[in-house]
Amino acid sequence: MGTLYIDDQPVEFQPGDNVLDAAKRANIEVPYFCYHPALGAVGSCRVCAMETVPSREGEQPRTVMTCTLKAQDGMRFRFAQSDKAPGVSKTMVEFYMTRHPNDCPVCDEGGDCHLQNMTVEVGHAYRRFDGQKKTYPNQLLGPLVWNTANRCITCYRCVRFYQDYALGDDFGAMGSRNNVLFRRIDDGAFDSPFAGNIITVCPTGTFTDKVFRRKYSRTWMLKKSASICAHCSVGCHVEPGARAGTLRRVVPNENSAVNQYFICDRGRYAPHASEAANRPLQVKVGGQLRQEPALAVLRQALAVSDARWGVMGSAREDVVTNLVLQQLASDLNAPFTAFTDPLTEVRTKTAVNLSLSAPSLQDIEAADCILVVGELTEHAPMMELAVRQALKQGKPVMMLHAAASLLAGMVRKQRSLQAQTQAPVLWAETLQKLISSLSQEQADGWAALLKNAKAPVLLGVAEVMPTAAIKALAELAAVLGEQARVGFALPAANSFGAAQVSQAGSSEQLLEALERGDINALLVVGADPMSGWQGERWSKALAKIQHLVVVDHIHSATVQAATVVVPSATVSEHNGVFINYEGRVQSFAKAYSRETQVLLQEELIALLSGDARARVQSQLLSMLGSVMPSPGSTGSRIKPATLPIGQLAEAVLGNGPALVLQGWHGEEEVAGFATELASLTPHDSVGIAPAYAKALGLTLDKNSRLTISVHNKQLTLPVSLSAQVAEGCVAVSRRAFAELQARLGDEVKLTAAMRLSEEPAAPSVVAHFTPLQGDNSNGGLRP
Amino acid sequence: MSLTEHEIEHLREHIEHYPEKRAGAIYCLYYVQDKYGYIPRASLDEVSELTDLSPTQLDELITFYTLLRRRPVGRRLIRICDSISCYTRGSEQVLAAAKEASGVEFGQISKDGAVTVLPSICLGLCDRAPAGLVDDSEDLGELTPEKIRDLICSYAAETLDSKSGGGQQILAVLKDQQ
Amino acid sequence: MEKVLSRNFHHAQPLDLATYRAGGGYDSLQSIFGRDREEMVNELRASGLRGCGGAGFSTGLKWSFLAKDAPRPVYLVINLDESEPGSCKDRQVLYRDPHTIVEGVLASAYIIGADKAFVFVRGEYKVGAAKLEKAVQEARDAGLLGDNILGSGFSLDIDVHLSAGRYICGEETALLNALEGYRANPRSKPPFPAVKGLWGQPTIVNNMETVCHVPSIMHKGAQWFQGQGQNGGSGTHLFQVSGPVKNPGVFELPMGVTARELIYDHAGGLLDGRKLIAFQPGGSSTPFMTPDQLDTPMHFDAVAKIGSRLGTGGVIIMDDTICPLKYTRNLIEFYARESCGFCTPCRDGLPYLVHLFDKFELGTATAADHQTILELCGLIGPNTHCALAPGAVMPVQSALQLFDDEFKKHIAAKGCSYSPVAATASQAAAGAGVQGGHH
Incomplete structure (x- = not known):
């Protein structure tokens, strides 16, 4: 804390502030470009100028860049009062405009443009530069991000985010002088799960949202709301923008406690599933589209006389919806669950019980030692971005995993011994060993790193961790002491909330009731049991019943099998409450209304009896407390009582290869319906470690294919040889799991299949260049 | 087109001079360039393996540093200084003559594959202005339009493969240029 | 010595x-x-x-x-x-x-x-x-x-x-x-x-x-x-003289040798028929010195005292056959081209100056452009991330002072009246090979 003076006004500053930070805090509107609160200051734009006030005789006032000056007590500056500083800022903007095109009328950024704002603010109203503007080639960057290179003002924010902050390496600064271009070596989509943030940090329209571009609206015409991302359990704050009843874009909504400034590409692009061509937008009964209102049809469907109901909620639907469904089930005297898979239910609840002091993303960033169990990137990308911040600072990050993962690759590159592959069935044992070596006098390896850490963080991926491993990770945290925090990436946005409303063993009970024929009708809201881990059992059971009423907004396998389909609203289309992996209660507001009849989840309450409604109210109160957080606020964390869980047998170590999940950071139940994002889904393959293949007697190369047999299903896939897949395991995608109707850890048989055709290697292509006009320092030798 | 095991070993050894691998990147890129006359895309993957820098990060270096290039040049690469000391002694005319004699724009390969002419920053040969540098190793001093024309003619008479690496690739590029 | x-x-x-x-x-x-x-x-x-x-x-x-x-x-x-x-x-x-x-x-x-x-x-x-x-x-x-x-x-x-x-x-x-x-x-x-x-x-x-x-x-x-050293300088220095002199080269001389001795005694003076207009004492980023300053001792303090810099001690000669504006444009273009591209005033400001100099050569410059060059130099110089651009504008600022009339002449005559720079190979060079250091 201290005080400096700008135009004789006292300005308080915080430790670590630079002068620009302090000025911004005091609401002094200093222009800037290259500075960004998350990326820091580099002093490249030279716009945030102020003039020093000499403190000693003989000293001359000079212009300084406030972003590069550490705030110190008693410093004095002139800003508005200065004769010189405003001229510096204005001239820098004038320099930008010697290259930046005047294409504001057709620019996606127009009206929402930092450069536009600053140009007006510094008063650069008339152009005196009368030379030709230099032009630059655009680069095609895949389906998500659009590049208009001419608009670049070379503030380096994009590359500082992409490489320095998010540790990506396939996008950089090319060239030099006034010929710097920010690009990838080859055209095409980004590798990083966070690439979309270069759109957010770009102060001009150089990088814009390509999906938004296809259905563009001036940004001030968008209907926006403070919402929460529905595509993983982190619960990032987002701002959906819609127009004419359709979603146009999603951007991060700045906040201080959860995701701060950024979101992952799944969070940015998965919501476009709401615009998928096959999205159910009309009621369908017995395969026939109907014009009636959704709620009326649902009421009618539930009123059939011969039905003995079961009700299924969902971990991707909000707290209120699940509570209402639970009470509806009670009205109908029906079994209820919010889970599609008994194993996932057990793992989720086990993890939730142990998550009461889960680290926030900022705790993770500040950790001095991190242990990650499972493929974190692919399950909770923003949690992984927080891990990258610790990794970047050289803090030890250790990883125990079974399939290839972006984070594992990164850890391995930094310190190869700190990423270990192992079959999930062995994780609990490994963690227990770690616990016992902690108690030894001379702990070494991972144990030493954890023991010496002042703020260690342990992170697990609940969906892929055997229950014993989840417990072992929490035990490890307990042994390390109070300074250690443990948290789990949960399977869906509201897994924490869903766990609170389901009885122990609820999904297994519902499934068994169906299988026994105790119930012959099922209401499903926002879930797709037929594509999940128990797809086989659900498909069989559901084939037998007469009434399958499905409420959803994606064209899922379960929707396709339904007798009645009721279209529902997406997260951006209704109000609700999610509880994230930390137990943080966050509400979200509706951004827009769909023009067609979709069921708003909160409308379900109309189906309830008066008693049931009262019970919903009181449960909500007891669960969340009296104060509902307002949308946009980061809410507070609840610490619910320990959930009863029940017993369930889990996979044990077998002899043959076990199936593990090869996740992808853009993948999630809903995301698969977002056309542009889904177009980047990696080709299906079967991942296997070369050494393990050899041990199995398989001779494999990049053209090999393998047939996987499990139960009575078979699937043939190209081989992806990767040392990142654990011994004893083969890794396949969620889609392959669904096709095989297999479960995590299932033992499979592998047989060699017909090889891919051996195409000759592509000849090396020599790019053709034309020298740029007047570009004689390298004679056009550079692209 | 790839580096031999022996070459990779040599590069690995050099990289070990430095506390961080990336410091060896320039050396590796030079090595590849000396071998092929330029840095082919496929070689970037090999250098990437050695230095832990991605191909994009290597290209960040290549596009920054003037002496590295990702496309082939003629059998002889002639740099002619256009900075002030040489300028005051007529480098503009020398460059114009060189361009004319090569028959193509700066940076392009002459039709016979013999030369590529590039303007250059000061070569530290101010005492011999107007000056130049051939293949980054042979000094040219006291240049005149006549001298540079004669030099380029003499290079045209050299055989295609008398210089290592260049021959076949230059032919391929020439085909591409036409 | x-x-x-x-x-x-x-x-x-x-x-x-x-x-x-x-x-x-x-x-x-x-x-x-x-x-x-x-x-x-x-x-x-x-x-x-x-x-x-x-x-x-x-x-x-x-x-x-x-x-x-x-x-x-x-x-x-x-x-x-x-x-x-x-x-x-x-x-x-x-x-x-x-x-x-x-x-x-x-x-x-x-x-x-x-x-x-x-x-x-x-x-x-x-x-x-x-x-x-x-x-x-x-x-x-x-x-x-x-x-x-x-x-x-x-x-x-x-x-x-x-x-x-x-x-x-x-x-x-x-x-x-x-x-x-x-x-x-x-x-x-x-x-x-x-x-x-x-x-x-x-x-x-x-x-x-x-x-x-x-x-x-x-x-x-x-x-x-x-x-x-001499005249207040310490030690020896490898001085260099380049441009239209008879004997360009590198000379180890006492720090503090006068510019006159260096240019006329050691570098042989200007080519026959040429007249000294100005010279840069220490490389292309140093402000110009004029013939009346030839007796300045070539050491850091003495050169700084008259408003220039000794820099590398590499003297570059401007004679009466070259247009001072063309000469200055060459300097500024060099720096514009060699900018690393990191900060705005250097990356985008220097090419702006090149453009303005081009207008003088093309004959489209006005008094306002003359004024703009002056103004931009003052804004670029003190506000960059490193010393490259300040070094680039220093000789420009000095040219604006020394050759004010040349700028005005270019405006009035709508262009440049100087001939292009003729190719002049060093006379002493015939058969001499690498030289310098001999004197």
Whole structure:
């Protein structure tokens, strides 16, 4: 804390502030470009100028860049009062405009443009530069991000985010002088799960949202709301923008406690599933589209006389919806669950019980030692971005995993011994060993790193961790002491909330009731049991019943099998409450209304009896407390009582290869319906470690294919040889799991299949260049 | 087109001079360039393996540093200084003559594959202005339009493969240029 | 005056180690090894040796910034990225007497207590780098480099690093980035390299010529060094004269020799029929001096006193046949092209100036453009990330003052009345091969 003076006004500053930070805090509107609160200051734009006030005789006032000056007590500056500083800022903007095109009328950024704002603010109203503007080639960057290179003002924010902050390496600064271009070596989509943030940090329209571009609206015409991302359990704050009843874009909504400034590409692009061509937008009964209102049809469907109901909620639907469904089930005297898979239910609840002091993303960033169990990137990308911040600072990050993962690759590159592959069935044992070596006098390896850490963080991926491993990770945290925090990436946005409303063993009970024929009708809201881990059992059971009423907004396998389909609203289309992996209660507001009849989840309450409604109210109160957080606020964390869980047998170590999940950071139940994002889904393959293949007697190369047999299903896939897949395991995608109707850890048989055709290697292509006009320092030798 | 095991070993050894691998990147890129006359895309993957820098990060270096290039040049690469000391002694005319004699724009390969002419920053040969540098190793001093024309003619008479690496690739590029 | 840097230039080939040592090479180590380091730094400060790369900062003072308990390793980095137009002195030593460099590096590394030295050689000096590498290897083989050198307990190795082009690498922090394998954008200062330099370690960066003076200062004393200078200068310096003179070259002369002696006595005066209009005293980034200032002693303080900079001591001549605006445009275009592209005023401001100069040549310039050049120079100079652009605008500002009437004439005549610059090969050059250093 201290005080400096700008135009004789006292300005308080915080430790670590630079002068620009302090000025911004005091609401002094200093222009800037290259500075960004998350990326820091580099002093490249030279716009945030102020003039020093000499403190000693003989000293001359000079212009300084406030972003590069550490705030110190008693410093004095002139800003508005200065004769010189405003001229510096204005001239820098004038320099930008010697290259930046005047294409504001057709620019996606127009009206929402930092450069536009600053140009007006510094008063650069008339152009005196009368030379030709230099032009630059655009680069095609895949389906998500659009590049208009001419608009670049070379503030380096994009590359500082992409490489320095998010540790990506396939996008950089090319060239030099006034010929710097920010690009990838080859055209095409980004590798990083966070690439979309270069759109957010770009102060001009150089990088814009390509999906938004296809259905563009001036940004001030968008209907926006403070919402929460529905595509993983982190619960990032987002701002959906819609127009004419359709979603146009999603951007991060700045906040201080959860995701701060950024979101992952799944969070940015998965919501476009709401615009998928096959999205159910009309009621369908017995395969026939109907014009009636959704709620009326649902009421009618539930009123059939011969039905003995079961009700299924969902971990991707909000707290209120699940509570209402639970009470509806009670009205109908029906079994209820919010889970599609008994194993996932057990793992989720086990993890939730142990998550009461889960680290926030900022705790993770500040950790001095991190242990990650499972493929974190692919399950909770923003949690992984927080891990990258610790990794970047050289803090030890250790990883125990079974399939290839972006984070594992990164850890391995930094310190190869700190990423270990192992079959999930062995994780609990490994963690227990770690616990016992902690108690030894001379702990070494991972144990030493954890023991010496002042703020260690342990992170697990609940969906892929055997229950014993989840417990072992929490035990490890307990042994390390109070300074250690443990948290789990949960399977869906509201897994924490869903766990609170389901009885122990609820999904297994519902499934068994169906299988026994105790119930012959099922209401499903926002879930797709037929594509999940128990797809086989659900498909069989559901084939037998007469009434399958499905409420959803994606064209899922379960929707396709339904007798009645009721279209529902997406997260951006209704109000609700999610509880994230930390137990943080966050509400979200509706951004827009769909023009067609979709069921708003909160409308379900109309189906309830008066008693049931009262019970919903009181449960909500007891669960969340009296104060509902307002949308946009980061809410507070609840610490619910320990959930009863029940017993369930889990996979044990077998002899043959076990199936593990090869996740992808853009993948999630809903995301698969977002056309542009889904177009980047990696080709299906079967991942296997070369050494393990050899041990199995398989001779494999990049053209090999393998047939996987499990139960009575078979699937043939190209081989992806990767040392990142654990011994004893083969890794396949969620889609392959669904096709095989297999479960995590299932033992499979592998047989060699017909090889891919051996195409000759592509000849090396020599790019053709034309020298740029007047570009004689390298004679056009550079692209 | 790839580096031999022996070459990779040599590069690995050099990289070990430095506390961080990336410091060896320039050396590796030079090595590849000396071998092929330029840095082919496929070689970037090999250098990437050695230095832990991605191909994009290597290209960040290549596009920054003037002496590295990702496309082939003629059998002889002639740099002619256009900075002030040489300028005051007529480098503009020398460059114009060189361009004319090569028959193509700066940076392009002459039709016979013999030369590529590039303007250059000061070569530290101010005492011999107007000056130049051939293949980054042979000094040219006291240049005149006549001298540079004669030099380029003499290079045209050299055989295609008398210089290592260049021959076949230059032919391929020439085909591409036409 | 005793020649120091060019003492072996009369040999046709660089000396091998044995011959170099026979001439007293590496003898200086006897007066250095074992002597108190702080005392040697003080002696260096007293000698008046100043950085020969252009900035002219006291070498002893710079070395004293290195903390005594500086964390290990400490690096010594030699800047052999000579690229400033008009400067060609370091090249001469590199190509003609590399052992002088090895000796200078070794002496300097001992004094500052460096654990390792890097010599950063610009890519265009590839052949010279190979010669230096050879000398380093000879020294290694003879035990002059390596562990426990000559039983002194001091260990050092020299790594010759060949860079890959670009003027900006000569900026000391950009050089460190280049050496580390990054793009050579200059770093923010503070922290200064002496605190946090190469790979975050304390680092001293010196010009090659600077360290080559160290052995003789240690051997013969600060007073001797001072006595080598004239008119208030200390020691000798490798001066260079280029442009339309009869005998362009590199000359080792007392620091403080007058510009007149340098240009007329040593460089032979201007070509016949040419008249001196102005000259830059120390490379292309230094403000112009005029014929009435010819008697100025060429040392840092004297040149600074009349508003220019000694820089590298590379004198560039402007005669009456070249348009001063064209001349200045060439300078500014060089800097615009060599900008690293990091900060706005340099990256986008310098090309703007080039454009304005083009208007004068094309005859489309107005009085407002003249005014804009003046205004922009004032805004670019003090507001950049590093010293490249300030160096670029200094000669422009000086040209605006000196050639005010030329700017006006170009506006009035709607263009330039000078003929294009004629190709004039150096007269002395016929058959002379590499020259310089002889006088």
